[in-house]
Amino acid sequence: MGKPVPLPVVQIGATALDQTDQTLDMIRGMLSESPAEAEYGLDIGKSIVQFKSGKPGSIKPKATAGRTNEGNRPTFALMDEVHHWVSSNGGPDFYQTIKRNIEKTTxxxxxxxxTTNAYNPNEDSVAQIIHESDMVTQGFWLYDCLEGSISVEDIRDEASVRASLVEAYGDATWADIDGLTRTILYDRTTPDSTYCRFFFNQIAESSDGWMSKSEWDACLDEDDPIMPGDQIAIGFDGSVRGDSTGLVGIRMRDAKLFVLNVWERPEHAPDDWEVDVLAVEAAVNRSFADYRVAWMYADPPYFQEAIGRWSIEHGDDTVFEFWTNKPTRMVQAVERFRTASMVGDLKHNGDSRLSRHVLNAVTREVPQGLLITKDSPRSKRKIDLAVCAVLALEARADAIADGRMNIRRSRVVGF
Known part of the structure; x- marks a missing residue:
């Protein structure tokens, strides 16, 4: 139950100030029809609500700039549309700052x-962070959601669509159920996943995502761990500053993926941060020392000289260049990976870094077929380990085709 507080500071947070307008307009509309101005002396402005007397207290919009909000002491914070609060716009940091400020005065x-729509589980948004939090599952935070029970298979059935919309919209009697039903049934320009998220409040992946979380989770195999001495193939994708540099292995006998190492730019790293090339070379040499490497594919940009050394040290019949910017070959490798994951011929050990990169990847159509890429050129959502995994599986396939798994072992026989 609401109660008076000595210094009322209300913040409305969003990824951009324009996004707070709808909530602030609603507040202004309710206050203007109440005795707020006359009885409480409020000045109901367009962008701020405060006391006419100058007494401390306000209702203000805030945008995602976590560091500038550190130390504020809001008495109430409304974080709006948190399914859009992702790492690329600073949303998770902003959420942590507001929550931390609130917790100091609970x-x-x-x-x-x-407030949120259903989140995309490929984006690691604040909505997903909250929904998957132990504070929700243990009942310390109140989580309230109405979801339509329709399945994707029934999304063209009028009765099912209408019934599910009624479920999802609950007592929102102003919702145009008939109009929404017609839109879902006859509009073919919008992906079904969008209807599931924004009309039925169901958690669904974006339609352009390369792989869904459920599909990737189906490949999880936590048994039979990778051991030193196992025969593996390796995929390598390197960068210097902008992207991550990764090294992914795959066991030859069962196509089980695992991360050998990854170098990602820290969140608050200086502008001149670079990948430690010597550490990368040491990791590659350690991989060859710890495992029996049958084949290695490495994307050459930024590391051509290093790849040449690896080829000399570990065999030019083991270390090969694989240019990922050549679409014909890369399209085939991406298709092999996707097919293997769908038919159960691919496994992974559940490494969260690899999972994050795989689920970050989206598809881009080229004349040769589908490639994987980041969701935007400047996106902070990296996919380099996904590229490494594709190269690793391709290396395994070529190693098998070359007979590398048919290793003849000598044995001593006594008579």
Missing amino acids: KAGSRWVC
Whole structure:
């Protein structure tokens, strides 16, 4: 139950100030029809609500700039549309800052509320972070959601669509159920996953995602761990500054993926941060020392000289260049990986870094077929380990075709 507080500071947070307009307009509309101005002396402005007397207290919009909000002491914070609060716009940092500020004064009655549509589980948004939090599952935070029960298979059935919309919209009697039903049934320009998320409140992947979380989770195999001495193939994708550099292995006998190493730019690293090339070379040499490497594919940009050394040290019949910017060959490798994951011929050990990169990848159509790429050129959502995994599987396939798994072992026989 609401109660007066000595210094009321209300913040409305969003990824951009324009996104707070709808909530602030709603607040202004409700206050203008109440005794707020006359009885409480409020000045109801377009972008801020405050006391006419100058007494401390306000309702203000805030945008995602976590560091500038550190140390504020809001008594109430509304974080709006948190399914859009992702790492590329600073959303998770902003959320942590607001939540941390609120938690310092919860004894005095401070609270926060988030509003959201169903999140895309490939994006690691604040909505997903909250939904998967132990604070929700243990009942310490209140989570309230109405979801339509329709399945994707029934999304063209009028009765099912209508019934599911009624479920999802609950007592929102102003919703145009008939109009929404017609839109879903006859509009073919919008992906079904969008309807599931924004009309039925169901958690669904974006339509251009390369692989869904459920598909990737189906490849998880936590048994039979990778051991030193196992025969493996390796995929390598290198960078210097902008992207990550990764090294992924795959066991030859069962196509089980695992991360050998990865170098990612830290979140608050200086502008001149670079990958430690010597550490990368040491990791490659350690991989050859710890495992029996049958084949290695390495994307050459930035590391052509290093790849040449690896070829000399470990065999030019083992280390090969694989140019990922050559679409014909890369399309075939991506298709092999996708098919293997769908038919159960691919496994992984659950490494969260590899999973994050695989689920970050989206598809891009080229004349030769489908490639994988980041969701935007400047995106902070990296996919380099996914590229490494594709190269690793391709290396394994070529090693098998070359007979590398048919290793003849000598044995001593006594008579």
